[in-house]
Amino acid sequence: MKRPALEKIISYILIVGVMTSLIMEAVGLVLYAMDKGTTEIDLSDPEAYISSQDFFAYVIGVATLTLSDFNYASVMALGLALLMLTPYLRVVASVIYFAFSRNYKYVVITLIVLAMLTVSLITH
Amino acid sequence: MCLDAITVMLTSMFAGFLGSLIGLGGGTIVIPILTLLGVPLKQAIANSMITLIATSSGSASAYVRERLTNVKAAMYLEIFTVIGAIVGATIALLVPSRYLYFFFAAFLSSSFYGIRRKMLVKTPNHDAAQDRFSKWLELEGSYYDESLGRVVNYKIVKAHVGGPAMIVAGLAAGMLGIGAGAFKVAIHELILKMPPKASSATSNFIIGMTALAGSTVFIASGLVNVVLAGSIAVGATVGSMTGSRLLPKIGDKTIRILFLSVLIYLILQMVYKGVTSP
Numbered sequence: 001m002k003r004p005a006l007e008k009i010i011s012y013i014l015i016v017g018v019m020t021s022l023i024m025e026a027v028g029l030v031l032y033a034m035d036k037g038t039t040e041i042d043l044s045d046p047e048a049y050i051s052s053q054d055f056f057a058y059v060i061g062v063a064t065l066t067l068s069d070f071n072y073a074s075v076m077a078l079g080l081a082l083l084m085l086t087p088y089l090r091v092v093a094s095v096i097y098f099a100f101s102r103n104y105k106y107v108v109i110t111l112i113v114l115a116m117l118t119v120s121l122i123t124h
Numbered sequence: 125m126c127l128d129a130i131t132v133m134l135t136s137m138f139a140g141f142l143g144s145l146i147g148l149g150g151g152t153i154v155i156p157i158l159t160l161l162g163v164p165l166k167q168a169i170a171n172s173m174i175t176l177i178a179t180s181s182g183s184a185s186a187y188v189r190e191r192l193t194n195v196k197a198a199m200y201l202e203i204f205t206v207i208g209a210i211v212g213a214t215i216a217l218l219v220p221s222r223y224l225y226f227f228f229a230a231f232l233s234s235s236f237y238g239i240r241r242k243m244l245v246k247t248p249n250h251d252a253a254q255d256r257f258s259k260w261l262e263l264e265g266s267y268y269d270e271s272l273g274r275v276v277n278y279k280i281v282k283a284h285v286g287g288p289a290m291i292v293a294g295l296a297a298g299m300l301g302i303g304a305g306a307f308k309v310a311i312h313e314l315i316l317k318m319p320p321k322a323s324s325a326t327s328n329f330i331i332g333m334t335a336l337a338g339s340t341v342f343i344a345s346g347l348v349n350v351v352l353a354g355s356i357a358v359g360a361t362v363g364s365m366t367g368s369r370l371l372p373k374i375g376d377k378t379i380r381i382l383f384l385s386v387l388i389y390l391i392l393q394m395v396y397k398g399v400t401s402p
Contacts, residue, residue: 006195007188014185014332018178022361025354029129032351039129041351043163050348055340076350083177083357084343087336094199105261106199113202113333120210120340 006097010090017086024079031072047073050080055121059085088117127161129351133359135161140179140363142383145370151176151302152232154356156390159397163352165221165228169301170342171349173213175357176303176335179364184329192325194265194318197280198333201290205308205330206337208294213341216299225398228300232391235306258283265322278319286316290330298338303331 033039042048052058059081066074091114098106139153151172158168187193216224254264263280280286289311297304305327312323342348 007191007193010195011185011189014181014188018181018185018361022178022358025358028350028354029133029358032129041127041129041132041349041355043127043167043349043352048349048351049346050343050350051346052343055343058343073350076354080174080348080350080353080357083174084336084339086181087177087332091333094195106196109199109203113199113206116203116206116210117337117340120337121343124341124344 006094009093009097013090013093014086017082017089021079021083021086024075024082028072028076028079031075035072050077053124055081055084055124088114088121091117127163127352129355131161132158132352132355136175136356136359137363137366140360140365141367142363142386143179143360144183144364144367145383151179151300152235153386153390154360155228155301156232156393158356160393165224165397166216167347167349167352169216169224169299170345170347171301171353172356173298173301173335173338173342174348174353175360176301177332177339178357178361180303180328180331180335182361182365183368184325184332187325187328190267190325191265192267192321193329194263194280194322194326195329196261197263197265197283197316197318198326198329200261200263200283201287201326202330202333204287204290205294205297205334208291208296209298209334209337210341212295212298212300213338214298215295216301217341217345222398222401224300225394225401227296229391229394229398231296231300231302231304231307232387232394234304234310235387254279254281255284263316267322269321276319276321278317278322280316280318282315282317286311289315294334294337297331297334298341301338301342303327303334305331 050058062074062077062081066078091110095107095110095114098110135157136154139157143153154172155165155168158172159165184193188195258280261283263283264278266275266277268274269276290308293304293307293311296302296307308327308330309323312318312327313320318326
């Protein structure tokens with residue numbers, strides 16, 4: 001039975017996640033410049049800030065917002081959320097991989113990491 | 125004092141470029157520059173931390189595919205860096221900024237280890253007997269070293285010491301919004317006895333996870349500005365990718381002098397800011 005190596009799976013997750021999110025950031029910056037007519041960053045503009053208490057609820061919220069109202073703030077927020085999901089997904093993939101390989105030691109180790117990240121994402 | 129997305133992008137590009145030439149993350153350079161541009165320190169830390177996921181994961185993807193990264197060692201060590209980073213980021217939000225300036229200056233000084241290391245890169249063979257815990261964790265690896273023209277096999281030792289030591293690296297990373305790569309590499313090489321290339325690649329891989337752990341705290345702090353973070357992410361990633369391409373073509377001495385001057389300037393700058401901040 002041949003299964004793709006964990007290294008290959010992780011490598012794909014990382015590069016696809018990072019590249020997609022960077023493209024979204026770049027698109028957002030162009031939209032920002034067109035919308036505001038300047039590239040100056042206004043740190044007092046509340047529209048540009050991310051506020052999330054439960055990260056996963058926030059991701060779903062900002063994803064639906066991007067579909068209905070495609071503007072720089074929603075695209076860039078979604079891009080940053082995707083960036084954060086990239087290493088998160090590589091831990092999820094590792095848990096699944098080690099479970100398939102019946103390496104229970106590493107299922108436990110990766111689950112500990114996953115649990116800490118999940119709790120911190122939900123409660124902050 | 126004009127904070128402009130293009131200025132931020134260009135300076136982040138420069139930081140990412142310089143950081144990858146010396147083998148350290150761009151965060152240590154980006155954050156002091158952002159404070160010079162008028163961004164409050166805590167905000168600079170929070171925004172830079174998220175973008176570290178992009179700069180580290182970009183190169184991590186290649187190292188993992190080439191099997192330079194020891195994935196099992198990384199997973200085990202991440203238990204400790206994640207705890208450290210979450211606690212560190214929480215501390216960063218609570219303590220007055222002036223202390224963070226001093227911590228930052230102190231940590232910048234640890235980058236000197238990275239420079240010293242660059243000067244004496246060697247790949248020893250580790251035939252030392254592995255302790256029971258490291259063996260139980262299956263911590264060993266092998267990779268093909270192009271410059272040596274042979275396969276390097278190694279066994280990791282003292283995982284029971286190296287693991288908890290990574291809490292400190294995570295704490296510093298979370299508190300200051302940086303990768304603390306020099307510190308991680310030092311633990312990998314001095315305690316775990318990993319060979320230099322596996323050590324840098326594994327550190328780079330772990331930085332992405334530490335950055336996520338810190339970001340889980342910062343994302344809720346209300347300090348993350350999408351335009352600021354977006355500009356840093358795009359600039360720093362492009363810069364570090366260019367840097368790693370150009371690396372073989374630039375003389376070691378030029379890099380070292382450039383980096384040393386920037387480093388000393390930034391240390392002085394952070395100390396000055398710490399002294400003068402209320």
